[in-house]
Amino acid sequence: xxxxxxxxxxxxxxxxxxxxxxxxxxxxxxxxxxxxxxxxxxxxxxxxxxxxxxxxxxxxxxxxxxxxxxxxxxxxxxxxxxxxxxxxxxxxxxxxxxxxxxxxxxxxxxxxxxxxxxxxxxxxxxxxxxxxxxxxxxxxxxxxxxxxxxxxxxxxxxxxxxxxxxxxxxxxxxxxxxxxxxxxxxxxxxxxxxxxxxxxxxxxxxxxxxxxxxxxxxxxxxxxxxxxxxxxxxxxxxxxxxxxxxxxxxxxxxxxxxxxxxxxxxxxxxxxxxxxxxxxxxxxxxxxxxxxxxxxxxxxxxxxxxxxxxxxxxxxxxxxxxxxxxxxxxxxxxxxxxxxxxxxxxxxxxxxxxxxxxxxxxxxxxxxxxxxxxxxxxxxxxxxx
Numbered sequence: 119x120x121x122x123x124x125x126x127x128x129x130x131x132x133x134x135x136x137x138x139x140x141x142x143x144x145x146x147x148x149x150x151x152x153x154x155x156x157x158x159x160x161x162x163x164x165x166x167x168x169x170x171x172x173x174x175x176x177x178x179x180x181x182x183x184x185x186x187x188x189x190x191x192x193x194x195x196x197x198x199x200x201x202x203x204x205x206x207x208x209x210x211x212x213x214x215x216x217x218x219x220x221x222x223x224x225x226x227x228x229x230x231x232x233x234x235x236x237x238x239x240x241x242x243x244x245x246x247x248x249x250x251x252x253x254x255x256x257x258x259x260x261x262x263x264x265x266x267x268x269x270x271x272x273x274x275x276x277x278x279x280x281x282x283x284x285x286x287x288x289x290x291x292x293x294x295x296x297x298x299x300x301x302x303x304x305x306x307x308x309x310x311x312x313x314x315x316x317x318x319x320x321x322x323x324x325x326x327x328x329x330x331x332x333x334x335x336x337x338x339x340x341x342x343x344x345x346x347x348x349x350x351x352x353x354x355x356x357x358x359x360x361x362x363x364x365x366x367x368x369x370x371x372x373x374x375x376x377x378x379x380x381x382x383x384x385x386x387x388x389x390x391x392x393x394x395x396x397x398x399x400x401x402x403x404x405x406x407x408x409x410x411x412x413x414x415x416x417x418x419x420x421x422x423x424x425x426x427x428x429x430x431x432x433x434x435x436x437x438x439x440x441x442x443x444x445x446x447x448x449x450x451x452x453x454x455x456x457x458x459x460x461x462x463x464x465x466x467x468x469x470x471x472x473x474x475x476x477x478x479x480x481x482x483x484x485x486x487x488x489x490x491x492x493x494x495x496x497x498x499x500x501x502x503x
Contacts, residue, residue, distance in 0.1 A: 146177050148192070149396045150210060150219035151389070152203040153182035157382040158358065160185060166389035167191060176397045179216050181206055211375050218376035218396035218404075220364070220389065226252045230370035231265060231339050232379050233272035235395055236349040236362035243330030245349075246273050246281070250342040250365040251379055260427040262294040262336055263301075267420075268369040269334035270308070271411050275402035276395075281333035282311030284322040288341055291321050292454040296501075297423050298336075306418035347381070350388060359384045364392035367399055371412050374405030438463045444471045446484035450494060452503050453481050461502040468496045 153163040164187050170178050171190065180193045181203050188195075194210070196202045204224060210216045226232070231252030238245050248269025255261035266283055273281035285291045285298070302308040310320045311332030322335060327345065337345070343365070350359035365379040378396045380389055412420075453461050458474045458481045465472040465485065470493050473484045485493045497503045 147218075147397055147400050148177045148179050148216045149393055149400065150179040150181050150207055150216040150221075151393060152200070152207060152219070152221040153180055153185070153188075154196075154203060155200050155222045155382060156384070158385060162384070162386040162389060165386035166393065169386065169390045170393050173394075175394065176400075178393065179210070181210070181219070207377070208375070211377070217400035218367075218378065220378045220380055220392045220396055222380055222382055222384075224368070224377055224379060226368040226377075227370075227373070228253050228256070230254070230368040230373050231261075231268060232368050233269050233366040234342065234346045234362065234364065235272075235276075235366055235391075236346065238328055238330035238349075239352075240328045241330055244333070245327070245330045246334045246366075247342045247345055247349075248272070248334055248336050249339045249369075250346045252339060252368055252370075254339070254370065255424075255428075257428045258338055259290045259293045259297070260424045262290055262338060263297050263420075263423065263427065264370075265338070265342075266294070266298055266308070266334070266336040267411055267415055269336060271369050271404070271408045272367060272399070273333050274411070275404040275407045276398045277402060278333055280307075280309045282309050283334045283336065284311045284313065284320055284326065284332040286327070286335050286337040286341065287321050287323055288337055289456060290338075290454065292452055293427070293457075294336065295320050295452075296503075297427060301415065301418050301420060301423060304418040306415045306420070350381075351383065354385075357383055359388045362388055362391060363395040364388055366392075366395065367404060369404070369408055372409075374408065376400055376404050438466045440466050441469050441471045444486040444489075446471065446473050446486055448485050448487045448490040449475075450483040450485065450490070450497065450503070451481075453483055453497070454502075457502055458483070461497055461500075464500050464502065465493050465496055468492075470496065 156162055167178055178191050180188050180191045182196055184195050194206055207219045231249035231254040234247040234250035236245050246269050248265040254264040270281055285295050298308055312318045313322050313326050314329050314331045315323055346365055350362045354360050359381055367376055367378045376399050378392050380392050461483055462472045462474050470489050475482045475484050
């Protein structure tokens with residue numbers, strides 16, 4: 119009998135003994151960890167594994183090279199090959215032997231992206247960053263709308279019944295905010311958070327990230343990846359991630375594997391936290407919640423919204439002459455920066471003089487105070503507000 123089989127049999131009897139002692143026959147959750155490939159060496163994997171073993175929340179299953187300390191865990195041996203480990207991980211997930219896994223690298227399909235989790239430095243609040251790796255869509259604005267749903271799914275799976283959501287002030291933020299508001303109005307319940315800055319709003323600034331003003335911050339994956347690295351390693355100089363729970367699970371429509379990502383620079387604390395994150399998601403039934411949330415969003419018109427966000431623009435490009443110049447002191451905020459000049463020309467076409475500008479919270483359209491209401495109505499009718 120191989121050592122691997124012996125370890126599995128031993129674990130079965132241990133589970134049975136625990137069940138008899140407690141009077142419960144619940145199967146313990148098993149979370150995998152692929153142990154090869156870290157830039158920090160095998161020591162961080164060993165340290166994280168024993169930290170988890172001490173807490174006894176779930177059973178840890180190691181996947182990877184034969185190392186002496188692996189004898190203290192359920193261990194599936196592979197050669198030092200990430201491809202082989204990934205294939206074995208998939209097999210163990212699909213046959214139910216493990217209910218989640220933490221790994222250093224994984225090629226998710228298009229349409230799936232990961233939701234990271236960090237602790238914010240100002241108040242020590244948990245913040246879900248949606249998303250941090252992967253590609254939810256090739257169209258940025260559509261991707262961010264789907265990222266918002268993925269972030270809500272992760273937060274709900276971790277026990278937050280109504281997670282608050284905010285959109286990071288990056289390119290596309292206002293377009294995404296409008297789309298999410300429409301989705302909410304049509305029946306997909308979103309609890310919008312608010313910036314802690316004096317002017318409030320659903321669009322978040324850097325201060326809000328430090329404070330943890332919301333539960334879920336929505337951004338594109340590249341920005342989210344940078345944020346994860348900054349939050350995780352700002353105390354260590356950058357080459358050893360010490361804080362947070364890693365880059366999180368891959369989430370997407372009709373995707374139900376609980377695979378959580380860490381970096382090759384993730385230190386033992388982050389690896390241990392990532393394993394606990396995977397455990398929370400397994401216990402919270404990530405796959406079930408994902409299916410439910412996407413179904414509800416579809417019923418509220420998600421696909422139609424996405425089609426509009428990815429449709430080619432048919433806006434006219436003909437030159438529009440500006441009306442006679444006026445003194446413009448009233449600000450209209452909430453315009454997407456990529457649409458700012460288009461919005462100005464929409465007002466010119468309606469014989470309202472306007473200028474573009476940049477306020478302290480982002481792009482603005484400036485109009486004469488007497489024209490403010492008319493200008494706002496024109497921009498709303500043209501879907502710029």
